Structure formats: structure tokens, C-alpha cells
Amino acid sequence: MHNVLYHFRFADGHTASCAADAGPGAAPADLPAWTALEFQQCANCPLQPGSTPHCPMAVSFVPLVAMVGALRSYDKVEVRVDMPERTVSKDTTVQRGIGALMGLLSASSACPRVDFLRPMAQFHLPFASEEETIYRATSTYLLAQYFIEREGGIPDWELDGLKASYLALQTVNAGMAARLKHAITGDGAINAFLLLDLLAKVLPFSIDEQLDEIKGKFRPSAAREPPLA
Numbered sequence: 001m002h003n004v005l006y007h008f009r010f011a012d013g014h015t016a017s018c019a020a021d022a023g024p025g026a027a028p029a030d031l032p033a034w035t036a037l038e039f040q041q042c043a044n045c046p047l048q049p050g051s052t053p054h055c056p057m058a059v060s061f062v063p064l065v066a067m068v069g070a071l072r073s074y075d076k077v078e079v080r081v082d083m084p085e086r087t088v089s090k091d092t093t094v095q096r097g098i099g100a101l102m103g104l105l106s107a108s109s110a111c112p113r114v115d116f117l118r119p120m121a122q123f124h125l126p127f128a129s130e131e132e133t134i135y136r137a138t139s140t141y142l143l144a145q146y147f148i149e150r151e152g153g154i155p156d157w158e159l160d161g162l163k164a165s166y167l168a169l170q171t172v173n174a175g176m177a178a179r180l181k182h183a184i185t186g187d188g189a190i191n192a193f194l195l196l197d198l199l200a201k202v203l204p205f206s207i208d209e210q211l212d213e214i215k216g217k218f219r220p221s222a223a224r225e226p227p228l229a
Helices: 056-068 094-107 112-122 130-150 160-181 188-215
Strands: 005-010 015-019 076-082 087-093
Touching (some): 076 094, 094 112, 112 130, 160 188
């Protein structure tokens, strides 16, 4: 992930921007209480407060919460995402606009439960549909298995590890939603995160079905045809 900048123009005319790699903008001692690791700590969190006093994902959300903490889910917003390779714009609601940024911030945080999402953050696609997300998640995971096999490891071609990772992510999302309830007054950021959680709940059980549909987009003979000279 390099130089991804989200710009928001809200219905009342005010604007705000948030860089995906901006950091919390505060010294550890000045971080809000809801970022403390032990505050609503996720049930499956492997981190210890002695070595990691603050939740890495919560810390990544600090600038975003300061920006949209009082906004409502269905307020209208114009979003522009500037990336080195392209600019993506969308007229949408606060919960969907903020949700796109939240997905990037969470996937690029140091939370160990989102390690499997980090390559996708590196190649961020704003406002991805469910089908696009499944395509990207499975493609990324299978590429990782290719590298594992190349290095002498045992690959998981059945995607069992991907499904397990998304199931674990649901616990993380529940813990993060509980944190956010103490951090904001509006429902925009919470509902944005709940949309991400809904996708995490659907994915483990819909991957096989969605891949069957995606399979039709590949020519069955592609594997047998020699490459073009």
C-alpha cells in the first residue's frame, strides 16, 4: 500500500481527507482509552498488553474516528480515492464510503488476525463488490500457497485456511465494533464496520458457490492450449 489518500465531501459541504498510512497522529501516551489492548480485547487476540499496550487496528482507526465520529450512516458523501496508478470516485453513503477506508486501514494494520489480508491492502481496490472481493481474496490466497509450495511447504489448495481466517475475523470485527461504540457519537463508522463484518460472515460459506459462478468465466480449454509465441 503506497500513497492512498481518501477525500470526503459531505452533504453539509465540509471536506476531510485521510491517508491510509497516516498513523494515529498522537504519541502512545496520548492515544484515546478505547485503543488500549485490554479495552474490549478480542476473544481470539494473541497479543499481550505487556508487549503491545494498544490494539494495532484500533490505533489505525484513530484519524478516521476523529473525522467521522458524529456522522450518520445514510448521510450522503462524495468520495475520491487518489492512488499513484489511478483515481476512483463514488457518490455514496457515509457507511459505504467510510467502510472502504476502514477495510484498507484494518487490512494494513499490525493486527495478526488480518495478516492474510495484507497483500490485498497492497493492491487496494476501493468499493469492491462481493464477487470482486471473493475473486481477489481467493486469488491472493492461492498465490500465497504457490509460494509456500515453491519453498518446500505444504500448500492449502482447498482454501480451508482462508475460510478459517475469515471465521476468526468475525471475532475481531465484533471486538472492534464494541470499541467503536465507545469512541463515536454517530452510527456511520459503526455501521460501516458492520458492513465489513457482514461480508466476513458471508465469505466462508459462499466461497465455493461464488467460485462455481466465477469458473464459468474461464475457458475450460485454457489449460490445454499452448502459450502464444
